[in-house]
Amino acid sequence: MNTSLPLPKHFQAAGIAAGIKQRDVLDMALLYSTLPAVMAGTFTTNKIKAASVKLCMDRIEQAETGRAVIINSGNANACTGQQGVLDALAMSAKTAAQLGLDEDQVYVCSTGRIGVPLPMPCIEKGIEQAVPHLSEEHGALAAQAIMTTDTRPKTFTETLMVDGCEIRLTAMAKGAGMIEPNMATMLAFLLTDAAVDRRALRTVLRESVKKSFNRISVDGDMSTNDTVLCFANGAAGNQPLKPGHPQWDAFCALLDRATHTLAMMIIGDGEGAKKVVTIIVRGAGTDEDAERAARAIANSLLVKTSWVLRDANWGRVMDALGYSGAEVQESSVDLFYNERPAVLGGVAADTPAEDLRQVVDSSAFTIAVDLHLGIGAATVYSCDCTEEYVRINV
Amino acid sequence: MNTSLPLPKHFQAAGIAAGIKQRDVLDMALLYSTLPAVMAGTFTTNKIKAASVKLCMDRIEQAETGRAVIINSGNANACTGQQGVLDALAMSAKTAAQLGLDEDQVYVCSTGRIGVPLPMPCIEKGIEQAVPHLSEEHGALAAQAIMTTDTRPKTFTETLMVDGCEIRLTAMAKGAGMIEPNMATMLAFLLTDAAVDRRALRTVLRESVKKSFNRISVDGDMSTNDTVLCFANGAAGNQPLKPGHPQWDAFCALLDRATHTLAMMIIGDGEGAKKVVTIIVRGAGTDEDAERAARAIANSLLVKTSWVLRDANWGRVMDALGYSGAEVQESSVDLFYNERPAVLGGVAADTPAEDLRQVVDSSAFTIAVDLHLGIGAATVYSCDCTEEYVRINV
Numbered sequence: 001m002n003t004s005l006p007l008p009k010h011f012q013a014a015g016i017a018a019g020i021k022q023r024d025v026l027d028m029a030l031l032y033s034t035l036p037a038v039m040a041g042t043f044t045t046n047k048i049k050a051a052s053v054k055l056c057m058d059r060i061e062q063a064e065t066g067r068a069v070i071i072n073s074g075n076a077n078a079c080t081g082q083q084g085v086l087d088a089l090a091m092s093a094k095t096a097a098q099l100g101l102d103e104d105q106v107y108v109c110s111t112g113r114i115g116v117p118l119p120m121p122c123i124e125k126g127i128e129q130a131v132p133h134l135s136e137e138h139g140a141l142a143a144q145a146i147m148t149t150d151t152r153p154k155t156f157t158e159t160l161m162v163d164g165c166e167i168r169l170t171a172m173a174k175g176a177g178m179i180e181p182n183m184a185t186m187l188a189f190l191l192t193d194a195a196v197d198r199r200a201l202r203t204v205l206r207e208s209v210k211k212s213f214n215r216i217s218v219d220g221d222m223s224t225n226d227t228v229l230c231f232a233n234g235a236a237g238n239q240p241l242k243p244g245h246p247q248w249d250a251f252c253a254l255l256d257r258a259t260h261t262l263a264m265m266i267i268g269d270g271e272g273a274k275k276v277v278t279i280i281v282r283g284a285g286t287d288e289d290a291e292r293a294a295r296a297i298a299n300s301l302l303v304k305t306s307w308v309l310r311d312a313n314w315g316r317v318m319d320a321l322g323y324s325g326a327e328v329q330e331s332s333v334d335l336f337y338n339e340r341p342a343v344l345g346g347v348a349a350d351t352p353a354e355d356l357r358q359v360v361d362s363s364a365f366t367i368a369v370d371l372h373l374g375i376g377a378a379t380v381y382s383c384d385c386t387e388e389y390v391r392i393n394v
Numbered sequence: 395m396n397t398s399l400p401l402p403k404h405f406q407a408a409g410i411a412a413g414i415k416q417r418d419v420l421d422m423a424l425l426y427s428t429l430p431a432v433m434a435g436t437f438t439t440n441k442i443k444a445a446s447v448k449l450c451m452d453r454i455e456q457a458e459t460g461r462a463v464i465i466n467s468g469n470a471n472a473c474t475g476q477q478g479v480l481d482a483l484a485m486s487a488k489t490a491a492q493l494g495l496d497e498d499q500v501y502v503c504s505t506g507r508i509g510v511p512l513p514m515p516c517i518e519k520g521i522e523q524a525v526p527h528l529s530e531e532h533g534a535l536a537a538q539a540i541m542t543t544d545t546r547p548k549t550f551t552e553t554l555m556v557d558g559c560e561i562r563l564t565a566m567a568k569g570a571g572m573i574e575p576n577m578a579t580m581l582a583f584l585l586t587d588a589a590v591d592r593r594a595l596r597t598v599l600r601e602s603v604k605k606s607f608n609r610i611s612v613d614g615d616m617s618t619n620d621t622v623l624c625f626a627n628g629a630a631g632n633q634p635l636k637p638g639h640p641q642w643d644a645f646c647a648l649l650d651r652a653t654h655t656l657a658m659m660i661i662g663d664g665e666g667a668k669k670v671v672t673i674i675v676r677g678a679g680t681d682e683d684a685e686r687a688a689r690a691i692a693n694s695l696l697v698k699t700s701w702v703l704r705d706a707n708w709g710r711v712m713d714a715l716g717y718s719g720a721e722v723q724e725s726s727v728d729l730f731y732n733e734r735p736a737v738l739g740g741v742a743a744d745t746p747a748e749d750l751r752q753v754v755d756s757s758a759f760t761i762a763v764d765l766h767l768g769i770g771a772a773t774v775y776s777c778d779c780t781e782e783y784v785r786i787n788v
Binding site: 081 | 618725779
């Protein structure tokens with residue numbers, strides 16, 4: 001396990017085993033800023049939301065700042081009714097009390113099985129354990145504790161000079177199965193010691209999530225628990241970042257690198273997945289049409305299974321394109337595997353099948369579709385569907 | 395192989411091995427009415443349509459009657475451009491010439507791999523072979539010849555007394571993988587010696603397909619080749635059936651039994667599938683919402699894999715419900731496995747997990763969702779996703 005994940009100034013983390021999962025497996029994390037931090041968040045669009053998601057959404061609407069997030073894996077606290085709401089509140093209240101904070105400064109995230117009430121004795125004992133365990137050294141443990149079917153932790157850290165101050169952005173995520181368009185079973189936490197204007201942070205986070213986490217597809221399902229939270233505590237001492245600040249674009253690019261890196265780590269760790277496939281659709285009538293087409297290809301079970309072996313099987317891509325709902329004119333469709341044409345003008349190009357097979361045989365490749373109808377474009381990331389995926393999910 | 399599939403009067407069939415697939419496997423079928431037959435058809439909504447589908451759609455628009463359909467398996471003649479169009483035309487012209495018919499009396503269907511031109515020498519030799527092979531005894535051979543990944547032929551035959559005449563409806567279909575809402579990679583042929591009004595036949599076929607073939611989901615993909623064709627040659631001698639005829643409802647019910655039976659055979663033969671699951675959503679705001687919700691559940695890869703083992707895992711059903719796009723109020727959702735409640739008012743019911751497991755362990759069961767929001771309802775049929783599915787499709 002990677003034990004060094006530097007945290008930004010005035011952030012601490014904990015990752016402990018509370019007994020929610022089997023014995024001695026890390027299953028609770030606490031992220032804490034010793035200063036009040038400006039907050040931004042994005043949440044699942046699923047109509048059925050976990051109790052913790054509802055709590056976070058309410059809290060972030062109202063609060064100017066936040067200080068901590070307490071996270072458990074192994075149980076989603078979703079479809080748990082009024083009890084779930086009370087449990088999420090108790091989880092934040094207990095954490096706030098232990099840290100000596102107001103309750104509205106503490107956020108809650110849960111991930112795991114749906115429909116089972118939180119084991120509150122474990123959760124409460126876990127909080128008591130986590131608070132004294134807080135340390136600048138424990139970022140990697142927290143990244144480990146939020147995992148469910150992930151095979152490895154997903155982290156990012158980078159620095160940037162702003163106004164002569166070094167600012168750091170450190171981020172962690174969990175993902176794997178059930179990842180789709182709208183961030184399914186995906187938790188991500190971004191911590192920075194930069195000072196950032198609250199409204200600007202919210203706008204840039206939303207845009208950044210749209211281009212990264214919302215563009216990945218493992219199995220087409222969206223979860224009840226997806227949450228991205230960003231804390232900016234200003235400890236670096238820079239002038240607040242916002243549009244007009246000379247380093248604003250550099251900060252936005254940093255945030256984009258973080259979300260894109262984590263999104264790629266999630267897709268690369270899709271349950272049973274062995275390949276990361278980038279789907280680019282361009283030349284669509286509109287961006288929306290391009291996205292519809294790209295998502296239909298990325299989510300097609302037939303397309304995803306065809307990538308498992310060395311088989312381009314571009315007919316399945318054409319089929320998905322045709323039912324995507326996007327405007328498509330068969331005779332003007334071009335389709336490429338990396339730079340090699342498989343289809344030109346709607347019919348098979350003369351690229352040898354062996355060349356296409358070589359592309360599909362690699363662990364990362366790009367399928368590009370040009371519809372030649374307009375300037376709409378979209379990119380979506382997908383992975384293959386292996387027998388392993390089915391084995392994990394039965 | 396079942397060698398007795400009685401055909402309606404004045405129908406003949408052939409099923410032969412033309413060498414499109416490996417040697418000696420049946421891969422071409424011919425269905426023929428010795429009298430002009432009233433025709434109805436429904437076709438894929440995929441924007442990318444096989445050449446044969448385009449030919450059938452054009453022809454059925456214009457023709458009053460039809461006499462024959464020539465079908466090949468092993469090659470879809472889709473994404474084959476202008477050559478594909480010419481090949482489909484040549485296939486119908488050759489068949490018409492051999493049968494001594496006008497070309498517009500002959501329909502063409504293809505199913506199999508996309509993007510490879512039809513092997514016309516095989517196809518032409520196959521037609522020459524099929525015509526002299528036509529017989530009232532060869533219905534079962536035709537049902538066999540249209541199969542692709544199907545593990546067994548799918549047929550239906552039943553009689554009904556109308557105006558003192560015995561009419562017969564015999565039908566055959568191929569399906570398996572890639573079946574979804576809009577009849578993907580699904581071919582079905584319905585033959586009857588009843589006299590039926592042309593417009594009435596078209597209306598009732600459309601309705602019947604909507605309730606049957608368009609309600610089944612194997613993997614959420616819709617194909618480029620789906621076609622349902624119905625021939626009614628009037629040889630039984632009854633008064634033409636249409637609304638107002640005393641036996642019209644009985645005939646409609648017979649047609650519904652045929653399409654429903656074949657649809658259930660297709661879902662039961664989904665690639666690698668071991669279970670047929672009926673998804674009923676009721677109490678939705680609208681029928682459209684109910685259908686959205688039912689399809690989201692039926693198509694969810696996570697839901698479909700959870701059925702493989704004895705695991706109700708209703709959280710995944712709730713999750714799919716939440717992202718379906720249908721209006722859903724979590725606290726008013728009831729969810730049943732057969733008659734046993736898993737969720738009442740949005741939270742776990744106290745049915746023992748073992749009881750739910752027993753339901754999911756059976757080879758056919760029903761998941762019913764009541765949204766308690768209105769009177770919208772829909773039923774969709776699904777099957778489990780097994781490792782076998784992935785193995786077949788790689």
